Amino acid sequence: MRWHILGAGAIGCLFAERLARAGCDVTLLVRTEAQLEGLNRLDNIVSVQIDNTWHLARVDAETVADSSAIQHLLVCTKAYDGLDAINAISPRLAPDAQIVLLQNGYGHQQKSALALAPRPIWAGVTTSGARRTGPFRVVQSGEGETQIGRLNLPEGADHGLPDGWSTLDHRVVLNGDINRALWQKLAINAVINPLTALHGCRNGELLSPVYRQELTTLCTEIENVASVCTQPLFDTTLLEAVLEVAENTAQNRSSMLEDLSAGRPTEIEQITGFICAAARELGEETPLNTELLNAVRFEQRRKNREEQA
Ligand code: PAF
Numbered sequence: 001m002r003w004h005i006l007g008a009g010a011i012g013c014l015f016a017e018r019l020a021r022a023g024c025d026v027t028l029l030v031r032t033e034a035q036l037e038g039l040n041r042l043d044n045i046v047s048v049q050i051d052n053t054w055h056l057a058r059v060d061a062e063t064v065a066d067s068s069a070i071q072h073l074l075v076c077t078k079a080y081d082g083l084d085a086i087n088a089i090s091p092r093l094a095p096d097a098q099i100v101l102l103q104n105g106y107g108h109q110q111k112s113a114l115a116l117a118p119r120p121i122w123a124g125v126t127t128s129g130a131r132r133t134g135p136f137r138v139v140q141s142g143e144g145e146t147q148i149g150r151l152n153l154p155e156g157a158d159h160g161l162p163d164g165w166s167t168l169d170h171r172v173v174l175n176g177d178i179n180r181a182l183w184q185k186l187a188i189n190a191v192i193n194p195l196t197a198l199h200g201c202r203n204g205e206l207l208s209p210v211y212r213q214e215l216t217t218l219c220t221e222i223e224n225v226a227s228v229c230t231q232p233l234f235d236t237t238l239l240e241a242v243l244e245v246a247e248n249t250a251q252n253r254s255s256m257l258e259d260l261s262a263g264r265p266t267e268i269e270q271i272t273g274f275i276c277a278a279a280r281e282l283g284e285e286t287p288l289n290t291e292l293l294n295a296v297r298f299e300q301r302r303k304n305r306e307e308q309a
Contacts, residue, residue: 001024001071002071002072003024006085007081008030013136014130017057022167028059028062036061036062038135039136047138048139070092074099075101077103079267079271082109099116099119100148102124104270124147125147145172148162148178184241193255196254197254197259207250215239215243217288256271263303263304268300272289272293
């Protein structure tokens, strides 16, 4: 069984190694010939450091422009790239291809599911932590677990895991309400990511009393939007859930902080942008979320101009 992986960043490489370790053939789909040559120079080896031990996985690689058929596809691209990347390779997807979307944000997964129907699509969220230290080289900071569930399950169909995923040496939990898990991750990201990106701080620094009012207001706005969308979030308050994640990932620099500092596009539109758009549609106010959305957009443009100067 072969899994093609779109998006060879930290999470893509982590799953490439996990799938290879479970006995699957793995093909990384890269964008450019230069990336393909880069991987060839590494003897097609993806390296993942887990608890100070390097795990090496030999993978195959193709550019997205290749033409071989795809039967199993794992999408780990940034949220803003997913739809375009999927559209670009959709002619290669078998009519019954299995597709797993492991991306941040909300809304784009449902659009991908519509575009790819009637193929079986799973969406997922992972608490695995990983940091890219070079091309196809990743340090795992936490094993975590991955929840996945079907987005488009026809009435009466079997709600199982995708091929090969039950044999992963990593905890994969089948979630019958994956939309709730996606919303939970969205809500956490909508608090931690823009705040750490704009204040230039690690996740744990948000525990300081200095940020408590901002955290509380953001959480209230997001809980209100979720509730108007009739979407349950956590059994605790969102603030409690955010504080727990900030504590458990205290040393992490959030993905948005990393992207913004490196002058890369961020996922702000698919995270805070989604919350604000949903609120607008429902006639709800989200002043602090809107302020953060505009502030991150502004910073992105400023960085971009700096880079072009
Ligand atoms: O996007 C991220 O960095 C992570 O999802 C989270 C939970 C904020 C931890 O760093």
